[in-house]
Amino acid sequence: MYMEKALHKISVRALSERIYRSGSLLGAGYGGVSGLDGTRMHQRVFRDIKNEYGEDCVFSEYSLGTTLEYELFTIQISGRADCIIEDSNTSSVNIIEIKTHNRVAEKVESLILPTHEAQVKIYAHLYYLSHAEAEDITITLRYVSFLNYQFLEKSRIFTRDEASEFFDNTMALYLNEATRISNYENARNESIAAMKFPYTVVRSGQKDFMKAVLSSLKHKETLIAEAPTGIGKTISTLYPSIKWLPSAEGGKIFYATAKLATREVADKALIDMRNRGLVIKSIQLAPKEQMCTAKEEFCDSRFCPFADGYYSRLNAALEELHGLDAIYPEDIRRVAEKHRICAHELQLDASNFCDVIICDYNHIFHPRIRLQRYFAVNEFCHTILIDEAHNMISRSRDMFSATLSRSTLLTALPVLSTISQKTEKYSHQLVDYFTLLDYAFEKDSAGLNMAEPAIKESEVVIGEDFRATRTVPKNLYQLLWALCFHIANILADLEDREKRRILTEFYFEARFFLTIIELYFDNAYIIEVTRSGACSNGQYDISITLDCLDASDKLANILKDNHNAVFFSATMSPAQYYRSMIVGKETTFSRMIQLPSPFPPENLQVLILKDIKTTYQERNFTCDMIARTILRMISGHKENFMVFFPSFAYMEMIYSRLSKATQQDPDIELMIQTQGMGAEDKKHYLDRFNRHGDKTLLGLAVLGGHFGEGIDLVGDRLKGAFIVGVGLPQISKEREILSQYFQNKFGDGFSFAYKFPGWEKVLQAAGRVIRDENDKGFIVLMDERYSREDYRLLWPEHWRVAEYLSDEAEIFWDDL
Ligand code: SF4
Structure with missing residues (x-):
């Protein structure tokens, strides 16, 4: 049988690292410069080089590559040289590889790593291949200090013969690994071609979902999919992504979840496909x-x-892991x-030879945590599958926000005050800065301008222990930048362990704060200053937060033109809200689909009690009515039920009524979620639902909390849910700012800041009731607003809704 030769792709950077990395993990000298800081530095250095040599002969990100044919496979090597100077007057060529570091080095030799040398030498060979006339080109390694922007460099002439010999030696060293990878890829591709869908039944909507995923991968679109519970979301995204893998040209599949627990579902889908013959390597990070x-310790x-x-x-460690198809954290720890x-670095190195990487959202999007090896340089187009993607809105906002607090500074102050005069000077200026902010709170004034004269009082939003402004705090930035500069200068050589630990923690917090200002701060940000509790010196703690109100542009920048992505969840409506909040308003590279529920609609009774008012002002008046209605509706039914509330305080109000009304009734059992519940308590709460039929169980919980989503109470474990209120977040200054921002951006601040986030929690809670095709149950929505036109528009299509006055509402028990 004729078989196409496997095509193996590798970048120049990866090849150099694979063969020439040696010795120990890098210390803070390189580790302190993140990929993004490095990119910013590269741009600056490139500008300097253009000024030095002239616009016309300096080329950045110069693409080079070659294809090598072997008996059983083809290897494609490609990369982008940082900078190439082609001087036509002198016919000279200089290939410059730029590296950034955060030390003040005196000799360039102390900075050079074998991997850097290898990279520039391989670029030289690739350049010779495409330029037959080139002779005696220069190769340069330029090291730029992140601290003072000064550079040290080393250049040499690298002849065509030298370059060719170096490359041949490198490939000889790589050949064994390339052979192993190609053998694996051949087997993988064959198994993918032969693989059938692993389950006997394709559920309703599942085929449409898989087709949409495949089409998006082909067209490099971001797909945002509402896929109701029961459709088989995980297999519907993984199966077509794996089918696409042979065409992905080196791209991997990242299956990202918000919680560790949901990774098991992805793992199970892979096991099921392997049981049907699939050959694939996966790892859970x-x-x-x-x-x-x-x-x-420190990574030093x-x-x-x-x-x-x-x-x-x-x-030797990787060799052991090569023997495994599915790699779990316990395998990594053991090896x-x-x-x-x-173990942390080992799991990342092992991920290099895996096709499916099961990980957290942070591994892909977080500016500080994202996997630099896959997402700092866009060498390959990866497939990113985001499970429970409704979480991305709040998670992405958190990822791109940063906080600096007085307590963080005070923890590091004893060290900062003693390690150098400069750090002492700037850290005490920073202490004074916080004192001025504290003074503004004491005076009850908007006086951020005492610390930041550029901020006008009229531009400050004032709340109790809360100030907010849109203006970048320039004084804070300069002070922090100077402090970080001097810390970085000392950090690499600091021998005292404890001091080093304290300083490292402070440095990374502070540096991230600066990075957000330098790289991301735009009109989607607000600066919030809050006062709370007390810190170590007995004063109030003051926190300054660069609060990202909307990270959609940042997510779009990561994805657009670079990677394929599928965001999917059971709650992604209204569609426009999720699309706007995940990838922004731009629709050219994203599309939405909404799939129907696979469950018979008659299995779910949805009741709206249209006379119940739950607004803050009405709660005292309607508490008794709500408790009475719940008890009346379930009276005599020894089943398990949940009641969801928008807040703990509201839940406790109703709980006291329920508790009073049922204290003499041995057949009714109440359970209530408490704030700060530990893992054991949560387990105990959920385990109680495993018992059924002995009592009427009412579990009270808050919307959006631990029991409001992500729990699976199949069959008789949960018969029905009451949802009190429409789940609106509490009104606060922060929410009001968010509302104003969305009002300006989308013309509907209330919906984006209050209504839609509330609706998401309601849908999640409602989704606890029907978990499989045999489940039957009910949802009672206890708020008059659910009957309003704007809420009717949000009702899922599969809901069969009946509206009642609370005294008349009845559940059709015979149908359950
Ligand atoms: S073991 Fe911990 S401290 Fe050591 S290198 Fe790994 S992550 Fe860093």
Whole structure:
């Protein structure tokens, strides 16, 4: 049988790292410069080089590549050289590789790594291949300090013969690995071609969903899909993505979830496909803090034994992991412990040879946590599958927000005051800055301008212990920048462990705050200053937050033209809200689909009690009526029910009524969610639903809380849910600012800031009732607003709604 040769793609950077990385994990000298800071530096350096050599002969991101044919496979090597100077007057060529670091080095030799040298040498070879006339080109490594923008560089002539020899040697060293990868990819592609859908039944809507996913992958679109419970979301996204994999040209599949628990579903889908013959390697990534076994250490070989000599022991560890198809955190921990290397770094290195990476949203989008090796440079177009994507709105806002607090500063102050005169000076100026903010609260004035003269009083929103402005705090920025500059200068050489730990934590917090201002701050941000509790010196704690109100532009920048993405959840309506909040208003690269529920609509009774008022002012008057109605409707039915509320305070009001009314009734059991419930208590609460038929169980919980979504009470475990109110978030200054922002952006601030987030929680809670095709149950929506026209427009299509006065409402028990 004729088989196409496998095509294996690798970037110049990855090839250099794979072959020439050696010794220990990098310390803070490089580690402190994030990919994004590095990109910003590159742009600045490139501007400087253009000024030095002239516009016309300097080229950045110069694409180079070659294709090598072997007996069983083809290898395509490609990359973009940072900068190439082609001087036509002298016929000279200089290939410059730019590296950033955060040290003040005196000798360039102390900065050069073998991987950097390899990269520029391979670029030289690729350049020679495409320029037959080129001779004796110069290769340069230029190291730019993030601290003072000064650079050190090393250049040399690298002849055609030298370049060719270096490249041949590199490929000889890589050939074994390339052979292994190609063998795997051949087997994988064959198995994908032969793979059938792993389940006997394709559920209603599932086919449409899979077709839409495949079409989006082909057209490089971002798909936003509302896929109701029961449709089989995970397999509907993973199956077509895996079918697409042979065409993805090196791209991987990232299956990202908001919670660890939901990863098991993705894992199960992969196991089911493997049981049908699929050959595929996958890995589940765990957060760094869960993998780090040297909790008190730093990622620096002088302090952490698992960083020391990491690369010299890495290959043996990887060799063991190559034998596994599915790699779990426990495999990584076991192998890392055996070889005494860092488990966190090992899981990242193992992900290189896996096609499916099951991870958290942060691994893809968070500016500080995202996997640099896949998302800092867009070498390949990856497929990103975002499960429970309704969470992305709040999660993405958090990812792009940053906070600096007085308590964080005071924790580091004893160290900052003693390690250098400069850090002492700037940290005390920062202490004074917080004192001025505190003074503004004391005086009950908008006086942020005492600390930031550029901020006018009229531009400050004032609330109790709350101030907000849109103006960038320039004084704070300059002060913090100067402090970080001097910390970074010291950090790499600081030997005292405790001081180093304290300083490192402060530095990364502060540096992230600066990065948000430098790279992301725009009119989607607001600066909030809040006062709360007390910090170590007995004063109020003051926090300054760069609050990202809407991260859609940032997400769109990561995805558009770079990666395929599918955002999916059971609650993605109204569609326009989710699309606007996930990828912005632009519709050229994104599309939406809404799939019908696969469950018989008659299995769910939806009742609206149109005479119940739950606004804040009405609550005292309607509490008794709500408690009475709930008890009347379930009276005599020994089933399990839940009642959801918009807040703990409201829940406790109704709980006291329910409790009083049922205290003499041994057949009714009440349970209530409490604030700060531990894992054991949550488990105990949920476990109670496993019992059924002995009593009438009423579990009270808050909307959007632990029991409001993500729990699966199938069959008799849950018969019905009462939802009190429409789930609106509490009114606050912060919400009002959000509302104003959306009013300006979309012309409907209330809906975007209050109504839609509330509706999302209602739908999530309602979604707890029917979990499979045999489930039958009811939802009682207890608020007159559900009957209003604007809410009717939001009702899911599969709902069969009956509206009642609360005294008349009846559940059709015979149908359940
Ligand atoms: S074990 Fe922990 S401290 Fe050591 S390198 Fe890994 S993550 Fe860093």
